Amino acid sequence: MSNTIDKHYTDPRLVAIYDLDNPWSADTDYYLSLATKNKMNILDLGCGTGILACAFAAKGHFVTGVEPSQQMLEQAKKKQHADKVNWICSLAENFYSNQKFDLIIMTGHVFQVFITDNEIQNILRIMRSHLANEGIVAFESLNPNQKLWEHWKSDTYKTIANGKEVIKSWKEINSIENNKVTFSNVYQFPDTIITSQSTFCFLSYKDLKEKVEQEGFSIVKAHGDWSRTPFTENSKEIILVLEAKG
Ligand SMILES: C[S@@+](CC[C@H](N)C(=O)[O-])C[C@H]1O[C@@H](n2cnc3c(N)ncnc32)[C@H](O)[C@@H]1O
Structure with missing residues (x-):
């Protein structure tokens, strides 16, 4: 929602x-x-x-x-x-x-x-x-034709340098229902992982x-x-x- x-x-x-x-x-x-x-x-x-x-x-x-x-x-x-x-x-x-x-x-x-x-x-x-x-x-x-979510985990992988800290981040698919894709944005900090879930309509x-x-x-x-x-x-x-x- x-x-x-x-x-x-x-x-x-x-x-x-x-x-x-x-x-x-x-x-x-x-x-x-x-x-x-x-x-x-x-x-x-x-x-x-x-x-x-x-x-x-x-x-x-x-x-x-x-x-x-x-x-x-x-x-x-x-x-x-x-x-x-x-x-x-x-x-x-x-x-x-x-x-x-x-x-x-x-x-x-x-x-x-x-x-x-x-x-x-x-x-x-x-x-x-x-x-x-x-x-x-x-x-x-x-564009839904591209089905970008199929390769999101590898395509979106990146590292973010925040001062002394390096954070790894990527998107992961949770579910797909018709044209709605629910996914997680994962942020791996040195001491913890924070995951945020979203749903996008394509x-x-x-x-x-x-x-x-x-x-x-x-x-x-x-x-x-x-x-x-x-x-x-x-x-x-x-x-x-x-x-x-x-
Ligand atoms: C990916 S960010 C984009 C921010 C900015 N437009 C940019 O291009 O950098 C998405 C933003 O949309 C906001 N957002 C999420 N749902 C919203 C809604 N229903 N109405 C307005 N903003 C919303 C989030 O809080 C977040 O700040």
Whole structure:
């Protein structure tokens, strides 16, 4: 369910290494490049430790960062330019504002925590109702065709160096039910193992297109990777940029 926060984002030892585990990368550059005008009003739903929210604020945009984990927000507030961001501690599905936004983003596969049709419909409605005229929405979802979870344990294995400590980390599959994959993020510290469980919904491009169109959006761009390669059925990611239907 999307209304509980994974241990990944609340356990103090996991939150402390989040930015080391998820540093600035090609996806962050991609989203930053979507702010093409000056002083845009930007909504970052599930902003985590605020890597993008603070980067947009540094460029002079007006940013609202919505994040349900107080622990993640505490990390965000330590970043440069954090004082310019309007931080809101809330689940994205409970967010309401009377503001409209020129750019609404949901990054780091947060969209996949919405697993029932109702949850997906609801989050798309929230995005649509907060979108300014000529505004855009962008988020990504992993392409189910690639069945990435089949090789997750080896493909996601990495080490994270946190000062003197080296942490080993990987993803492990727990169960698969239709298009819902439940998995564990495992973090092996020198003195303990911390495991956080999540469930992601994997929607096909066809299903995503149908759902976003039902909620009043049209797809402006569909990319398959962070280099802007057009989406194909063999892409790893489904990266969507949406506008309100005319
Ligand atoms: C993988 S992190 C991504 C953080 C950030 N967007 C980024 O790209 O670095 C996922 C974040 O989504 C948040 N999250 C989980 N469920 C959520 C929900 N229902 N609404 C909003 N945020 C949620 C988590 O607390 C976590 O901070």
